[in-house]
Every structure is written in structure tokens, then in C-alpha cells.
Amino acid sequence: MNEPHIWWYVTRASSVIAWVLLTGSIVLGILLSTRVMRKVDNPAWLQDLHRFVSGLALIFVGLHLVSLMLDEFVHFSLAEILIPGATANSTVTSIQAKTIPVTLGVLALYLMIAVQATSWFMNKLPRRFWKGIHYSAYAALVLVMFHAGFSGTDVGQLWYKSLSIILIGSAAAATLIRVIVGNRTRPARREAAAVTPSGAAGGTSAKASGRTAPNELPDGTTRMRVSDVRVLAKGVLGLRLVPVAGGNLNVWRPGSHVTVYLPNGLERQYSLCSDPADRDHFDIAVLKKRGSSGGSKWIHENVMVGTELEVSLPRNHFELEPASDYIFIAGGIGITPIKAMIESLPPRRKWQLHYFGRSRTTMAFASELEAEFGDRVSVSAADERDTDPDLGALVTSTTAQVYCCGPESLMSSVAAHVPPAHMHLERFVAVERSAAEPTSVVLNLKKSRRSIVAGADESLLDALVREGLPVLGSCEKGLCGTCEVRVLEGVPEHLDSIMDDAEKDELHIMYPCVSRSQTPELTLDL
Numbered sequence: 001m002n003e004p005h006i007w008w009y010v011t012r013a014s015s016v017i018a019w020v021l022l023t024g025s026i027v028l029g030i031l032l033s034t035r036v037m038r039k040v041d042n043p044a045w046l047q048d049l050h051r052f053v054s055g056l057a058l059i060f061v062g063l064h065l066v067s068l069m070l071d072e073f074v075h076f077s078l079a080e081i082l083i084p085g086a087t088a089n090s091t092v093t094s095i096q097a098k099t100i101p102v103t104l105g106v107l108a109l110y111l112m113i114a115v116q117a118t119s120w121f122m123n124k125l126p127r128r129f130w131k132g133i134h135y136s137a138y139a140a141l142v143l144v145m146f147h148a149g150f151s152g153t154d155v156g157q158l159w160y161k162s163l164s165i166i167l168i169g170s171a172a173a174a175t176l177i178r179v180i181v182g183n184r185t186r187p188a189r190r191e192a193a194a195v196t197p198s199g200a201a202g203g204t205s206a207k208a209s210g211r212t213a214p215n216e217l218p219d220g221t222t223r224m225r226v227s228d229v230r231v232l233a234k235g236v237l238g239l240r241l242v243p244v245a246g247g248n249l250n251v252w253r254p255g256s257h258v259t260v261y262l263p264n265g266l267e268r269q270y271s272l273c274s275d276p277a278d279r280d281h282f283d284i285a286v287l288k289k290r291g292s293s294g295g296s297k298w299i300h301e302n303v304m305v306g307t308e309l310e311v312s313l314p315r316n317h318f319e320l321e322p323a324s325d326y327i328f329i330a331g332g333i334g335i336t337p338i339k340a341m342i343e344s345l346p347p348r349r350k351w352q353l354h355y356f357g358r359s360r361t362t363m364a365f366a367s368e369l370e371a372e373f374g375d376r377v378s379v380s381a382a383d384e385r386d387t388d389p390d391l392g393a394l395v396t397s398t399t400a401q402v403y404c405c406g407p408e409s410l411m412s413s414v415a416a417h418v419p420p421a422h423m424h425l426e427r428f429v430a431v432e433r434s435a436a437e438p439t440s441v442v443l444n445l446k447k448s449r450r451s452i453v454a455g456a457d458e459s460l461l462d463a464l465v466r467e468g469l470p471v472l473g474s475c476e477k478g479l480c481g482t483c484e485v486r487v488l489e490g491v492p493e494h495l496d497s498i499m500d501d502a503e504k505d506e507l508h509i510m511y512p513c514v515s516r517s518q519t520p521e522l523t524l525d526l
């Protein structure tokens with residue numbers, strides 16, 4: 001520190017490095033939100049790098065400020081570096097002359113602090129608020145450009161001019177990409193409504209994919225980190241998700257599923273297959289579907305330990321009702337909710353599992369369940385048997401509650417032998433339901449004190465979203481239950497595949513993504 005200009009060198013170097021890092025952070029953020037390099041990038045790495053570079057930029061800004069105060073030649077006071085415009089009263093003429101660019105730098109500092117601080121607490125902040133603050137990083141960069149262009153002593157140097165052109169050019173190009181491509185998350189969710197839901201055994205454990213409206217993640221969505229990735233069977237990946245912020249997860253019951261919001265904009269529902277008593281993680285199993293449009297395929301190709309994903313609160317439309325006797329029938333990946341059910345039952349409860357699949361190599365948890373529960377579990381692989389199973393013979397008990405999850409053919413065959421009051425189905429594909437010719441419906445919205453009309457050519461959910469009502473959609477096929485609304489008056493025409501119609505009427509609920517109305521008007525609790 002004998003060099004008298006040391007702090008001046010530190011000031012100049014740290015300011016340039018901070019500018020480079022801030023530009024880099026914004027470029028990385030844009031790459032992350034637009035995913036224009038999706039063929040070669042890795043969103044989890046991009047996100048980590050974006051956060052790291054942003055934090056580092058702020059550290060170098062801090063170094064820049066401290067060195068300005070320590071420099072003996074162009075000495076800044078604490079007030080001058082923290083109070084916008086304070087340099088106007090400086091006794092040093094060269095500082096006073098640069099009041100405007102210095103003020104811009106001070107304002108940029110506060111914006112950077114706000115962006116960084118809200119990012120640390122993004123899980124606890126309303127997403128819209130966090131996003132609004134996050135966008136001010138662009139303003140911070142513009143302020144920094146002017147600050148650097150008008151207050152730096154190296155401005156006339158060739159290297160400084162070249163660097164400025166590179167940084168400004170990079171930021172401008174990235175911003176242009178951001179504007180043109182936009183945030184792909186939004187449109188992708190809307191497009192996803194057209195994704196064909198996959199059969200449980202022949203496809204993926206995802207029930208469906210669709211839209212979250214009004215383009216926000218639902219309340220209670222948690223940022224979770226993949227802490228373990230395991231191959232459970234051929235084409236089936238097991239993921240363990242732990243909350244990034246730590247702590248206990250919400251209580252959930254067997255049969256629940258969560259919606260996973262993927263960085264590519266798609267969203268998928270997966271049944272939870274861990275033990276509900278373990279509150280520090282969720283386990284899901286993802287079957288890679290042939291011809292996947294980006295849900296299971298994306299997970300299989302991109303997810304690794306450390307990947308962070310937004311995950312919804314658990315929902316349950318496949319409740320395990322109290323009973324003395326259960327028969328569980330699973331087909332393929334349909335084992336996932338049933339595994340959680342079995343593991344939650346008291347040891348002496350009477351139950352039997354019949355697990356069907358194409359081949360043992362494709363049947364997740366088969367050996368594990370056999371080893372743990374012995375002859376209560378019967379595994380039947382198509383490539384090991386000569387005849388088709390007699391499903392009717394499996395459900396002769398008159399007392400057992402029967403829970404079945406798997407391909408539609410399996411579920412309809414089982415349901416044909418079981419009284420509806422004892423039958424519980426979890427569907428992955430929508431059932432074809434005959435419906436009357438759609439007509440327009442008047443929706444009276446009690447809480448909002450207004451009425452809207454859903455046209456014959458639009459779903460009730462679309463009409464509600466169009467009018468800004470707080471209803472979320474996801475699968476838009478009447479499968480996931482995300483769009484559930486309470487019906488106060490009128491008779492819904494249930495066209496979903498979620499639970500028994502009588503049960504929905506008893507609960508006064510409907511799923512407006514597919515269901516309509518038997519009466520000209522419906523009054524909803526919205």
C-alpha cells in the first residue's frame with residue numbers, strides 16, 4: 001500500500017469489473033427467461049450463474065465505493081456516495097462538476113441493492129412484486145452506462161471505448177432478444193393446453209399439461225431443489241424434491257399430486273409417492289413418454305441434483321378413505337399414488353395390491369414393494385404370463401374399498417366389477433363424456449358482485465380468466481382439479497374426469513375448464 005495511487009487503481013478496476021458483471025448478469029437473466037439457447041444450455045446452471053454474477057457485481061460496486069472514500073486524491077465522503085446529488089456541495093471542483101453522473105451511479109446502486117435483496121427473499125414475496133423490482137435491473141444498467149460514460153477518467157482511452165461498445169452492444173442485443181422472444185414461459189403454458197395427456201402405463205405419470213392463468217404461479221408454490229435423482233425402472237426417473245428455503249412442507253395425504261412448473265414453460269402433474277410422514281421432501285416418479293412434447297422428456301434430459309423447480313401445493317382428488325379392507329390395483333406408473341397409500345396404512349390393516357405392467361424392468365417399485373410387503377403384493381408382468389388377468393376375480397370382496405390407477409382400459413375393466421360406492425379411480429387421461437350442444441351460460445359471481453356471459457364457443461374457465469377472475473387452469477381437460485370453483489346456485493353439467501359427479505354435487509364444486517351448466521345461469525363463489 002505504499003503506492004500512493006493504489007486506491008485510485010482499485011476504484012477504476014472495480015468499477016469496470018462491476019460493469020462487466022452487471023452486464024453479464026443481465027445477459028444471463030435474459031438467456032434464462034427466454035431460453036433461446038435451450039438446445040445447449042442448462043437452466044439450473046444458468047440460474048446459479050446468474051445469481052452468482054449478480055452478487056459478485058454488487059461486491060465490486062461495494063469495493064468501488066470503499067476505494068473512492070479511501071482515495072486521498074479524489075476523496076469522496078460517505079454522504080457523497082450514498083446521497084443522490086450530495087456532490088453538488090463538494091469542495092472538490094472535479095467532484096462537483098460530475099454531480100449528475102455520480103448521482104446516476106448512486107441511484108443505480110440502490111436499484112441493484114433492491115434487486116439483490118428481493119431475489120434473496122423471492123420465495124416469500126408476491127411474484128408480481130418481485131418481478132417488478134427485478135426488472136429495475138435494466139434501469140440500473142442504463143444508469144451505470146451513463147455513470148461510466150460521463151464520470152470515468154478512462155473514458156478517452158481506446159481500451160475503455162472498445163470495452164464500452166462491447167458491453168453496451170451485448171446488453172442491447174440481449175434486451176432485443178428479450179423483447180422479440182419475450183418470456184417463453186407465458187405462451188408455452190397457453191400452448192400446452194393442446195398437449196395430449198399421456199396414458200399412465202403407456203406414457204408418463206404426468207396427468208396433463210396446460211395453462212396457469214392469469215399467468216402467475218398459484219399461491220403456495222414452493223421453489224424446490226432436486227436432491228436426488230434415481231432410475232426407478234426402465235424409462236422411469238425418481239426425483240426427490242426438497243424446499244430451497246428448508247423447513248417442513250405442507251401436510252399432504254396419500255393420493256395427492258403436485259404440479260411441477262418446468263423452466264421451459266410447461267407444467268406437469270405428478271403423484272407424490274413418498275411417505276406423507278416425511279415432511280421435508282416430496283418424491284415423484286417421471287415416466288419418459290415416447291413423443292413427449294417437452295414435459296417428461298425435458299425432465300429426463302435436464303434435471304439433475306441441484307436443479308431448482310417451482311412446485312405447487314399438493315392437491316388430492318384420490319383420497320384414501322377410512323376402511324377396514326382395501327384392494328389396490330395399479331397399472332404401470334399408476335403405482336405412484338398407490339405406493340404412498342400403502343405405506344401410510346397401519347401394519348395390521350387388511351389390503352392387497354395387484355400391480356400390472358408390461359415387464360418387470362419397466363415397473364417402478366415392484367421389487368421394493370414385494371420385499372417390504374411380501375404376499376400382500378402381487379406383481380404381474382405381461383411378458384411373464386400366458387393369459388390376461390381375470391380382473392373380476394380380484395375384486396370379489398363386498399367390503400373392500402377398491403383404488404385403481406393406471407391406463408384407462410385397466411380402470412374401466414376394474415370399474416365394471418365394482419359398485420361405484422367402493423370404486424376410486426385416478427385418471428391420467430380424460431374420459432369421453434357425452435355432452436349436450438354447448439350454449440352460452442350466465443355466470444353470476446357472488447364475491448365480485450357482477451355477472452359475465454360465457455359464450456357457447458368458449459369454456460367457462462376461459463370466460464372467467466378473460467374477465468380477470470382469480471381462477472387457475474392447468475390441464476384444461478378436467479383432470480388435474482386446478483380450476484375447481486364452488487357452485488352456490490344452479491346445476492353444473494359435470495364433464496370432467498376427476499371424481500364421481502354425485503361427490504362433486506355434494507361438495508358443491510365444479511371444474512369449469514370442461515364442465516358447463518344444465519341451467520341457464522350458475523352462481524359461483526368468486
Ligand code: FES
Binds near residue numbers: 476481
Ligand atoms: S384445469 Fe385441470 S381440471 Fe380444470
